[in-house]
Amino acid sequence: KPGKHETRTDWRRRPLTGRQIEYALDDVRFLHPLRDAIHDALMRLKRVAWFQEEMETELTELSVTQTKSRWRRVSGNTGLKPRQLAILRSLWHWRNGEADRRNKPVRYVLRDDLLVEMARRASADPVQILSVRGMDRGDLRRRVDELAAAVQEALELPEDKLPQPIRRERTQDYAVLGQFLFAALGSLCREAELAPALVGTPNDIRDLISYDTRESNPDAHAPRLARGWRAEFVGQLFNELLAGKTSIRIADPRSE
DSSP states (O other): OOOOTTTTOOTTSSSOOHHHHHHHHHHHHTHHHHHHHHHHHHHHHTOHHHHHHHHHHHHHHHHHHHHSOGGGGSTTOTTOOHHHHHHHHHHHHHHHHHHHHHTOOHHHHSOHHHHHHHHHHTOOOHHHHHTSTTOOOHHHHHTHHHHHHHHHHHHTSOGGGSOOOOOOOOOOOOHHHHHHHHHHHHHHHHHHTOOHHHHOOHHHHHHHHHHHTTOSOTTSOOOGGGSHHHIIIIIHHHHHHHTTSSOOOOSOTTOO
8 A cells, every 4th residue: 555655745846755755656567467457357247338428528627617608607606697697607707818828716816705706886986895704915006907807897787688597496395205316326236246336326316306206307307227338237127116016025124
């Protein structure tokens, strides 16, 4: 097992010591044996196709993440009106540009909660912007005119150019039924040598219940547990449980 003695080392300093070099080599020297061990396990469990499908999905999702409107992922933006969303988007673009210019993480430049608060206030007045708690840093004060310009740009957008809130479909909660099926999922995963978190979350199970009972849009995209290897592993079984065609019983209350 690789040691942790260089976890907090400053890798920018040169020359590297022999101990640092050995630590860095340990990050890669075990990759080939580890890859072979994982492949052997997948072959034994007949899950190579599952692995390939998962990797293709990861690449697709990564590509989508790089191209879609990532500004909507700013935490705390729920409930913003279209004009406020436009301000948030404009400030988000300013923050990204400033982070690139300074070679700093975006949240070091300006936290999400400050972006959202400025969007809620919807004011391009520098005094109003600086009155937000947390905006008293010297670097932000020096950039207040740029922030005000970003807000003003969004304030001047015509109505038909404003981003709209994402309407989330409301479904029944299914909390108790979801907990029941999630417990069943954990049991199935232990038996199949799978991590439950890899297969699905309680939200994934509720999505499947909603989809199967057609509380959601009948034309909606099939949820995660109803597609690919997850459907093969657990989705079809859950469908039968929800349809009353299959039941669960306790064989040994003392077993894992």
